Amino acid sequence: MPELLHDDLGATLKSVVLGAIDEAACRGATKVEAEHLLLAISASDDVAAATLAEVGLDHAGVEAALRVERENALAAAGIEPVADERLIAARDARPGWGTSIREALSRGNFRVRRARPRAERERLAVADALVGVLRADLGTVPRALAYAGVDRGALVARLEALR
């Protein structure tokens, strides 16, 4: 678990990644995935959250988009959503790392800014991580954003243009 939480992340991104663990745990997920990082980013007060909110993806907007994605995914197998009250369970506070969050953090925009001053890298670390989340072409996050009518490419371009 701790290896994704190394100090190179900087304090702000580290706290957002910790937030992703909470987002996964409170949803009863066994793994922390890219969608939990997206939820945690949207709940932060970072410039990345403001950029997401501009396209309707505040925390509630991300939750709604993910819910629509899950409903559509289950419908593809002919399954109706199960009522939340049937899924109430004590949570495991220590979900493991999923593949999609590892991929997101390795695809982030960090390398582009390697030569930039430390202050800029830290200030934009969450935005750079969000770029990594948004660069996935397949899976839960791109599906949720497609159903929400969000242009991922345009969002990535806006984040990359941040200085």
Add this chain to the structure above:
Amino acid sequence: MQSPDPTGSEASDLAAVVALRELADRLEDAAVERAMRAGWSWTQVAEGLGVTRQAVHKKHHRRLEGAGLDLRRRNA
């Protein structure tokens, strides 16, 4: 090959697998907890799930103990 449509039919079939696994995990957590709160033993829960007692204990013991369930005398 250009990246496929993430909401196309092949992608949706794969996403259904992801969603079903997640749903099965959450249903299992809730169902095991309900049975244990009703006084079932680990062996009974394991039999109900068609897995070994060791497997169900390893997967759920920490979570249920953390939730304050009295799991003593459930060794049968």
